[in-house]
Amino acid sequence: MSDSYTKIGIKSWAEEDRPREKLSGQGRRALTDAELIAILIGSGSRNETAVELSKRILHHYGNDLNKLGKASIAELSNFKGIGEAKAISIIAALEIGRRRNDMESPVSEQINSSRDAYNQMKRHLVDLNHEEFWILLTGRSQKFIAKELVSKGGLSATIVDPKIIFGLALQHQASHIFLIHNHPSGNLKPSHEDLHITKRLVDAGRLLDIKVLDHLIITNEGFYSFADEGLF
Numbered sequence: 001m002s003d004s005y006t007k008i009g010i011k012s013w014a015e016e017d018r019p020r021e022k023l024s025g026q027g028r029r030a031l032t033d034a035e036l037i038a039i040l041i042g043s044g045s046r047n048e049t050a051v052e053l054s055k056r057i058l059h060h061y062g063n064d065l066n067k068l069g070k071a072s073i074a075e076l077s078n079f080k081g082i083g084e085a086k087a088i089s090i091i092a093a094l095e096i097g098r099r100r101n102d103m104e105s106p107v108s109e110q111i112n113s114s115r116d117a118y119n120q121m122k123r124h125l126v127d128l129n130h131e132e133f134w135i136l137l138t139g140r141s142q143k144f145i146a147k148e149l150v151s152k153g154g155l156s157a158t159i160v161d162p163k164i165i166f167g168l169a170l171q172h173q174a175s176h177i178f179l180i181h182n183h184p185s186g187n188l189k190p191s192h193e194d195l196h197i198t199k200r201l202v203d204a205g206r207l208l209d210i211k212v213l214d215h216l217i218i219t220n221e222g223f224y225s226f227a228d229e230g231l232f
Helices: 019-026 033-041 050-060 073-077 084-103 114-125 162-171 192-208
Strands: 132-138 144-152 176-182 211-219 222-225
Touching: 019 033, 033 050, 033 084, 073 084, 114 132, 114 144, 114 176, 114 211, 114 222, 132 162, 144 162, 162 176, 162 192, 176 192, 192 211
Parallel strands: 176 211
Antiparallel strands: 132 144, 132 176, 211 222
16 A cells, blocks of 8 residues: 555644644644544544544534533443543543533522522533433522432433422422423423423422422423423
C-alpha cells in the first residue's frame, strides 16, 4: 500500500490539530465535541484515531450530547475501541457537565410555582432510561421540606403506592405535595394512567388534609405541569 493511503495516528498530526495540544494552545472553546471526547478516550486503535472513534460514537447518537449522556456503560462498550474504563470516563465527564449546568440555576427554598419544583427536581430525572416517581414536600408557607424517591420502574411505567406517598408526607409533617415523574421517551403528554393516579392522589390528600399542588412530568427537553395546564 502506498504511503498516501497509510493511516496517520494522532501523534503524527500537526501539533495544532492534536486535541490535547489544541486545548492547551487555543483553549477549550476551540475544540469540537469529538475532539473533547477524544481527550477522554485517550487513544484509538491501529485502524482508527481517538478523534475518528469519537466522531463515530457521536454520529450514532445523532451528534446529540444529551442522547450520548443517557448511554449506559454497556451501550458504549459495544463500540469497537471502547472498553469499560473509557465508557466510564465519558459518562463521568458528561455527568459533571450536567451537574455544573444545574448549579448555574439557584434552587429556591420556597416552592411557589411549577418552575420552582422543576428546578428542585430536574437533576434527579433527566438522562434516565427508566421511569422514577418522586414527591416534593412543603410546609404551610410553601417552604421546602424534603424530596423523596417513591418508586423506580421500566421505560414506560412505574408503580405508585398512595400509602407510601402519604406515609412519607405524614412522617415529614408536610402540608403540601408535588408529584413528579419522568418520561424517558421524551413525550411530555400525560398518559391515561398519569391522569388516573393523579386524581386518586388528589382525592386521598383531601381526606388527610394534605394538598397535592401539582404533578410534573419531566423530560430532557423540559416539563409539563398539570396545574399550569388547568388539570387541577
